[in-house]
Amino acid sequence: MSNILYAIVERMRGENVREKIKELQKTQSWTRKELQDDQNKKLNELLSAAKKTVPYYSEVIKNPNPDAINSLPILTKEIIRKNIKRMFNPEIPKWKFIRYSSSGTTGEPVLLFLERSAVGYYHAAQWRGFSWYGIQPGAGGIKIWGVPINLKSKIIEKLKDRVNHRIRISAFQLEKIKVKNLWNTILAYRPEYVYGYASALYLFACLLEENHLAGEELGLKLIVSTAEVLYEYQREKLRGFFQCPVANEYGTCEAGIIAFECPKGSMHITSENVYVEVVNEFNRTQGPDHDGRIVVTSLRNFGFPLIRYDLEDIGAFSGKECACGIRLPLLQRIQGRTSDFVLTNSGKKIHSEFFSYLNRELMARGYGLKEFKIVQKKKNELHVYLLKIDEVNRRAVDFISDTIKKHIDPSMRVTFEFVRKIDSEKSGKKRYFVNEIPS
Ligand SMILES: [Zn+2]
Structure with missing residues (x-):
């Protein structure tokens, strides 16, 4: 029918x-x-x-x-x-x-x-x-x-x-x-x-x-x-x-x-x-x-x-x-x-797929992180949103910060913020990473 x-x-x-x-x-x-x-x-x-x-x-x-x-x-x-x-x-x-x-x-x-x-x-x-x-x-x-x-x-x-x-x-x-x-x-x-x-x-x-x-x-x-x-x-x-x-x-x-x-x-x-x-x-x-x-x-x-x-x-x-x-x-x-790339001061472009590997590594290490979102507003800075309920411990925060510095750029500033909810994009899509540097 x-x-x-x-x-x-x-x-x-x-x-x-x-x-x-x-x-x-x-x-x-x-x-x-x-x-x-x-x-x-x-x-x-x-x-x-x-x-x-x-x-x-x-x-x-x-x-x-x-x-x-x-x-x-x-x-x-x-x-x-x-x-x-x-x-x-x-x-x-x-x-x-x-x-x-x-x-x-x-x-x-x-x-x-x-x-x-x-x-x-x-x-x-x-x-x-x-x-x-x-x-x-x-x-x-x-x-x-x-x-x-x-x-x-x-x-x-x-x-x-x-x-x-x-x-x-x-x-x-x-x-x-x-x-x-x-x-x-x-x-x-x-x-x-x-x-x-x-x-x-x-x-x-x-x-x-x-x-x-x-x-x-x-x-x-x-x-x-x-x-x-x-x-x-x-x-x-x-x-x-x-x-x-x-x-x-x-x-x-x-x-x-x-x-x-x-x-x-x-x-x-x-x-x-x-x-x-x-x-x-x-x-x-x-x-x-x-x-x-x-x-x-x-x-x-x-x-x-x-x-x-x-x-x-x-x-x-x-x-x-x-x-x-x-x-x-x-x-x-x-x-x-193109907005899925991390931009560094030295002009490098790192694809955001990097963060899916980071996520996999976090899961493998048992750091108990369910969700995160990283936003770049300036070239030398990444802001990481983490869920409060995830009981993220210090090791996870250090690991994210160290891995970014090691694989993306040692001079990258990494800041963290704990939130109740990580919003999807307007369309409902979820993204690990969003580049918000104005083009
Ligand atoms: Zn075919």
Whole structure:
């Protein structure tokens, strides 16, 4: 029944997801040459249409040839904010768009508009990824996610969950749930997948384990981790506890699924929907194996084009082919936000994954630390928030301070503060580290 409901609703919304999934399932086995030709064709159409119909791009695009895309300016949230009224094709009626407010890591949110048909392709790319693990569109799942605070949004989200045949567990209140009740509900529901932020998925598995429940009883086909960097220890725990594959999804609301991990462990780029570049600090395009910022062009959103949009994540291409049979090109090492790096006085950049290792070490030493958050506001200073209830002893504090000085920078000042609660980000994500140095 819910599958029929899903089909009706997505048709009403003008997204036609099912047809789009079929289309993407065909193109995933195209040769690299076919994929590239298709991408060039779409880029050409996009650049020509943007130049012709969108006031901002009429000024910016001199030559709509796809080969000249590298000479176009990088699109930032700041530029969108300043030019919002000139970023549309004014001839497209407003009802064809979905309004979206991007939270971003710093600063105020930016408003974007996504064409419904583009969003259809974004959903289709996600279901295609799920299909690599034998999951059919509309299959039931669990989503561990944020829950809106205001009632109207709450009801809308609830309806969406119903239509999409999924149960939502609030990522904000995981610690408060009555685990046994929830477990019985989930068991009766028979989900095929669990989807959520890496940290929330990890916490969920820990909670079930602490309550002596066996994850494999759910008979899941897949765990999908999204929105945060998935650390190796989290992946191991999830795979071990639920006895099923764990896939990493790299996506954004603005451009949909950028890449999805296949059963062989490669991150395949959704090259039918998005043109991806990796650029260095001079905004020059990088080849395989070179780290840089990930910049995307949506090939589906003609009404509100996002051309060379800076995702502010660091990553690199891989030049390899995957053995799974899917020919879509590969991304490797998606390291997360540029704001996830610790900056030192000497100019070093240390990735925040460092703190997940620090956490692992703290756990291994039995220092009883459940949660912490480190914030950098100045180059030579790190501020560590620790939970009061964790009964952190002096050894843990010394260990954190010593390890930071030893591995990051001896001149780094480390200050500590004990708090009752460590807040999630606005979106519900948890992060060990946040760089708040103004850029
Ligand atoms: Zn593959």
